Amino acid sequence: MHFDAFDRYHEKDSRLHRLDPRVKAVITIACILSNALLPDGAWIAFLFAFIFLLALNVVSRLGIAYTLKRSLIALPFALIAFSVLFSTPGNPLSMFHFLMWDFTITDAGLLRFVSILIRSWLSVQMAILLVAVTRFPDLVHALAHLRVPPILTTIIAFLYRYLFVLTDEVFRLLRARESRSAASAAQRSGGGVLWRAKVAGDMAGQLFLRSYERSDRIYNAMLSRGYAGHMYTLNPHEMKPGDYFAAAFAVAFIFIIQILGRF
Amino acid sequence: MLYSPAPLHIPENFLSLAVSAACWVVTILTLSLAISKTNKSLGERQIPLMGIMAAFIFAAQMINFPVAGGTSGHLLGGVLAAVILGPWAGMLVMTAVIALQALLFQDGGLSVMGANILNMGLVTAAIGYGLYRLVSNRSRKVKLAAIGFAAWLSVLAGALFTSLQIWLSGNADLKIIVPVMLFIHALIGVGDALITVAAISFIMRTRPDLLGEESESAKGGQGWVWVGVAVTLLVVLLSPFASADPDGLERVATDLGFIGQAQLSPFQIIPDYTVPFLGQTALSTVIAGVIGAIVVGLVAYLIGRGVKAKSQAAGSK
Numbered sequence: 148m149h150f151d152a153f154d155r156y157h158e159k160d161s162r163l164h165r166l167d168p169r170v171k172a173v174i175t176i177a178c179i180l181s182n183a184l185l186p187d188g189a190w191i192a193f194l195f196a197f198i199f200l201l202a203l204n205v206v207s208r209l210g211i212a213y214t215l216k217r218s219l220i221a222l223p224f225a226l227i228a229f230s231v232l233f234s235t236p237g238n239p240l241s242m243f244h245f246l247m248w249d250f251t252i253t254d255a256g257l258l259r260f261v262s263i264l265i266r267s268w269l270s271v272q273m274a275i276l277l278v279a280v281t282r283f284p285d286l287v288h289a290l291a292h293l294r295v296p297p298i299l300t301t302i303i304a305f306l307y308r309y310l311f312v313l314t315d316e317v318f319r320l321l322r323a324r325e326s327r328s329a330a331s332a333a334q335r336s337g338g339g340v341l342w343r344a345k346v347a348g349d350m351a352g353q354l355f356l357r358s359y360e361r362s363d364r365i366y367n368a369m370l371s372r373g374y375a376g377h378m379y380t381l382n383p384h385e386m387k388p389g390d391y392f393a394a395a396f397a398v399a400f401i402f403i404i405q406i407l408g409r410f
Numbered sequence: 411m412l413y414s415p416a417p418l419h420i421p422e423n424f425l426s427l428a429v430s431a432a433c434w435v436v437t438i439l440t441l442s443l444a445i446s447k448t449n450k451s452l453g454e455r456q457i458p459l460m461g462i463m464a465a466f467i468f469a470a471q472m473i474n475f476p477v478a479g480g481t482s483g484h485l486l487g488g489v490l491a492a493v494i495l496g497p498w499a500g501m502l503v504m505t506a507v508i509a510l511q512a513l514l515f516q517d518g519g520l521s522v523m524g525a526n527i528l529n530m531g532l533v534t535a536a537i538g539y540g541l542y543r544l545v546s547n548r549s550r551k552v553k554l555a556a557i558g559f560a561a562w563l564s565v566l567a568g569a570l571f572t573s574l575q576i577w578l579s580g581n582a583d584l585k586i587i588v589p590v591m592l593f594i595h596a597l598i599g600v601g602d603a604l605i606t607v608a609a610i611s612f613i614m615r616t617r618p619d620l621l622g623e624e625s626e627s628a629k630g631g632q633g634w635v636w637v638g639v640a641v642t643l644l645v646v647l648l649s650p651f652a653s654a655d656p657d658g659l660e661r662v663a664t665d666l667g668f669i670g671q672a673q674l675s676p677f678q679i680i681p682d683y684t685v686p687f688l689g690q691t692a693l694s695t696v697i698a699g700v701i702g703a704i705v706v707g708l709v710a711y712l713i714g715r716g717v718k719a720k721s722q723a724a725g726s727k
Contacts, residue, residue, distance in 0.1 A: 344605060
């Protein structure tokens, strides 16, 4: 498999790409929290948050609709909130009958449902943008600066580094199973569901052993290159005046959105 | 598709700030404990091991087996991680997996990550390791049965807690979400249980030393049995109650003050997100938000400092 199959970073030369990763992480989280704080039906505030997002898209040179396109994959999850359409007390808008139940959609329920979706959708796009303009190792480094415990950031860094390697291993296992599971029109391949589950479990066990042994080799290789419990980076993050300016600008904008959301 | 997301991840902003803050507090407290315990017991050798194990869980979630009609069984891995690596390390590994899924793939939100870690990493480890430890002196068959039940129940527990959190946030109807989520995950849980049992049985046969008395897996204390049994009982008792009598649960929640009358986001630290003496103004809400953020940040910072001091003290011994 290609090494960047999981990577979400898009190399471009933009102001947003060059911004300090700490600033980007903090702005993203602040925007998500700000969206969460907006009351239901704060349409003007939602609109401004959306405009802010589009502006960031443009600044990042990824194209104005970049995050929009990416965010559509996340939409099916919206079904979880579907039930608020009926459960929120309010004026009935429409009624329908399904199996043995009557459902009534209320105006308050509709308002709440749409607001939940918009808040979630705006926030998902901020998160998509963050990983599109920040290299993942830089992001992990930023998290370490933001006081996430080093043991966690190190595990995440390793996870990211070996994701590709172990996924390749899984594909080899799946291919091996596939190539030994010949079937014809007359005869089904393999045994019953339990047998198939057992094969899958053996594959997981096999993957565990291969990963375990690989971790030994990796540790020895790291020791031989001078690992002493710390990771070093070649680009130390330093806040420049532009970074402070961008952070201040974003905070001011979020403040305005919050005030707009209350009127 | 390369990667199939487990359907338990709560999407971005699907919880009210109060509920997600409460989950963050529980998660941060538990993880701080996990970090201090792990820092004490593990050498630097174990850090790459835990990183690779996190990648292993992530990759193992792609292993599936066809069931019927185009559906397939999957591994979710919470119980597997807790049994192989021990409870504390298992929690940290699952946390890293969930964090990466949220950060890189937007699978599960950043603001609700505390809840996602709680549901899929901490509860699963407690149930899985607790029940495994309960039968640690029994035969291999009993152990495998306990692991299978724990894996199934942990998926159900995740579904139950997820539904309750979304409902407490006022973002779903209890009468619909609990039965639907429990039904779907009772089936998904069977897939996870089968693969987990087969995988552990494979490891017991090929590398018994990794699960033996000297292994990391055997180092969890007896306290885990109590925690595991308590969480198990909670889930076993709460699930039927929540799906059979949602009105009863709603009434209990109202009586306990979790649900306000006109308010849809219950369990508020700061009522209506306003500061009392400033009244119902926009400024008041903004200030309330800032105060809330500072309080949560301060708690997290103090915990972080406590852990750091502890681990330094442990290091200097």
